[in-house]
Amino acid sequence: MTVRDAAxxxxxxxxxxxxxxxxxSTEVPLLADFPDDLRFLLALHEGSVIGMATGHALATERPALALLHTVAGLGNAVGALATARVNRAPLVVLVGQQDRRHLALEPFLTGKLTGLAGDYPVWHEQPARPQDVPSALARAHHEAVTHRGPALVVVPMDDWSAPYDYGREVVAAPAGVRRPVSLTPADVQPLADFLASSRTPALVVGAGADSPAAWAALTALAERLRCPVWQESFEARAGFPQDHPLYAGVLPAERDGVRARLADRDAVLTVGAPVFRQYPYEPGPLVPAGTRVAVVTDDPDEAHRSPADLAVLADPGxxxxxxxxxxxxREHTVPRPPPRARPPAPPEPPGPGEPLRPVHVLAALARGLPRETIVVEECPSARADLHALLPAREPLGYVSAAMGGLGFALPAAAGLxxxxxRRPVVAVVGDGSALYGIQALWSAVRYGAGVLFVxxxxxxxxxxxxxxAQHGAGAGPWPAFEDISVAGLATAMGCASHTVRTHADLLTTLHGITPTLPDRTKPILLDVTVPPDP
Incomplete structure (x- = not known):
């Protein structure tokens, strides 16, 4: 038996x-004569490798396995690994390395891999001996699950053919790890007191609450408290049913906006999210004076960096x-929460000579998508309209790149x-975003990922x-790229595509595609021409 067999x-x-x-080439010794019971999925760029693995891990709630090629592969994948970490996707990432026997001479393709991905891997190991590779893979699995992120194992190419004696080698990792959740009433009582003493509480939810159990528990809690529920800004996933009457929308990403939303709330419980995600810096406190804050999360980093009166590190659900x-x-005498912002009325179709706008596209999608659809968002300039028109109605109904880097949506949608x-998957992507990960379309076609890419x-x-424009600095030096045809690039990748320029064509095309989404085995891309929103 060889190390490869044991691995x-x-x-x-x-x-x-x-x-x-x-x-x-450093991975060929592992992959040649690949076993028939394992599935190999090729992606044409390392960002697509990790993006697809991330989507798959989120969909299955199990670690996904990725394979990268030494320093070039890991270097190209770093941005996607950062997204996987912030999106809390458990990954086991194998990285090839040159032959161990002459690494000291730094031959061609030698990778100085330690630290290349920064702090984003939850664990990193290059086994001291070839025979330690199976142990490293087992531990990487456990580390990825426990810490909800990518665990890296670097393996020199000659390690795979080294002998392995099951009777003598010790696997330095357990065959299984149980993670029981045990909460006593005493553990929860401080939070109960926190909420019971509040006259006008509010909930803020995040990606860590995106599970059927957490949605059910949060719905019950919100209804007992009769309080509004906000979604954290720049969310990776939805933590509450966004069609519920108590859902109040997405919390602003700036401090002034947060204080305005929470102005009449004397206590805020944040669940499955830190306190609070922001983007532009603004001075001042995060919440109004006199508003107390508590946080519930199973992510130690979120808990430890949250400015809160109380933090509980436990399963949110x-x-x-x-x-x-x-x-x-709550009694009916308790002040009612502010009325939920009503979904916007569908926009009027564009008149003669008027352009098709993103809001028209999103409204058309909203008419026919099944309730269980997974919407993958990477359209920054249309994000607010997407939140309003395509609310998450089921767990895993909304997925986005919490890190903010582009190039996530296309491969992640394929992996999801x-x-x-059996769940329809629709990726709504800006053309600038799509160009970062366009290679993922080839993999989606090759492996039967029936996604609708819009x-x-x-x-x-x-x-x-x-x-x-907001900074008042005038136009930037970056040019437009109106001469690029995303539909043409999709065709080159073997993906069916259609260019949409009119509202009538949009409605007719979606009418034909939407009913096929649950059963599709091939992707299709709609390249919808829209002007920049003012």
Whole structure:
């Protein structure tokens, strides 16, 4: 038996039987004569490798396996690994390395890999001996699950053929790890007291609450408190049903806006999110004077950096379920929450000579998408309209790149569809965003990921233009790219595509595609021509 044989045995044991990869020569010793019971999925860029693996891990709630080619592969994947970490996607990432026997001479393709991905991996290991590779893979699986992020294992290419004696080698990792959740009433009582003493509480929810159990518990808690529920800004996922009457919208990303939204709230419980995600810096406190803040999260980093009166590090769904059971229902004399912002009325179709705008596209999608659709968002300049018109109505109904880097949506949507093949998946992407990850379309076609990709093509980085205008600095030096055809690029990748320029064509095209989404095995891309929104 070789180290390679033992490694495959370890991967099978942990269910890591699908590998997302962009390999090179240092990975050939692992991949030649690849076992028939394992699935190999090629991506044409390392960002697509990690993006697809991230989507698959989020869809299956299990670690996904990725394979990268030494320093070039890991270097190209760093941005996607950062997104996987912030999106809390458990990944086991194998990185190839030159032959161990002459690494001291730094031969061609030698990678100085330690630290290359910065602090974004939750664990990093290059085994001291070839025979330690199976142990490293097992531990990487456990580290990825426990810390909800990418765990890296670097393996020199000659390690795979080294002998491995099961009778003598010790695997330095458990065969399984149980993570029981045990909360006593005493653990939850401080939070119950926190909420019971509040006259006008509010909830702020985040990606850490995106599960069926957490949605059910938060719904019960919000209804008992009769309080509004805001979604954290720049969310990776939705933490509450966004069609619920108590849903109040997305919390602003600047301090003035947060204080304005919470002006009449004397206590805020944040669940599955830090306190609070922001983007532009503004001076001043995060909440109004006199407003107390508590946070519930199972992410230690979120808890430790949150300016809060109380932090509880535990499963959000379990905590909220116990809170809902402990707290009495509010009397009708308690001040009602502010009325939920009503969904905007569908926009009037564009008149003769008027352009098709992103809001028209989103409204058309909203008419026919099934309730269980997973919407993957990467359209920064149209994000507010998407939130208003395409609310998440089921857990995992909304997915976005919490890190903010572009190039996530196309590969992540493919990975999500492969991991949840019965749920419709629609990616709404700006053309600037799509160009960062266009190679993922080839993989989606090759491996039967039946995603609807809707590209809002305005031929420029409209959100960047808007930021420049807000700063009053005039136009930036970056040019428009209206001469690029995203539909043409999709065709080159083998992906069916259609260019949409009119509202009538949009409605007719969606009418034909939407009913096919649950059962599609091939992706299709709509390249929708829109002007930049003013």
């Amino acid at each position: 495959f045995r370890t991967l099978r044991h942990f269910g890591l039987t699908t590998v997302f990869a962009n390999p090179g 379990e905590v909220c379920a116990q809170l809902a059971a402990l707290l009495p229902a 569809r492969l991991g949840q093949p 590209v809002l093509s305005n031929g420029r980085y409209a959100v960047l233009d808007g930021v420049a």
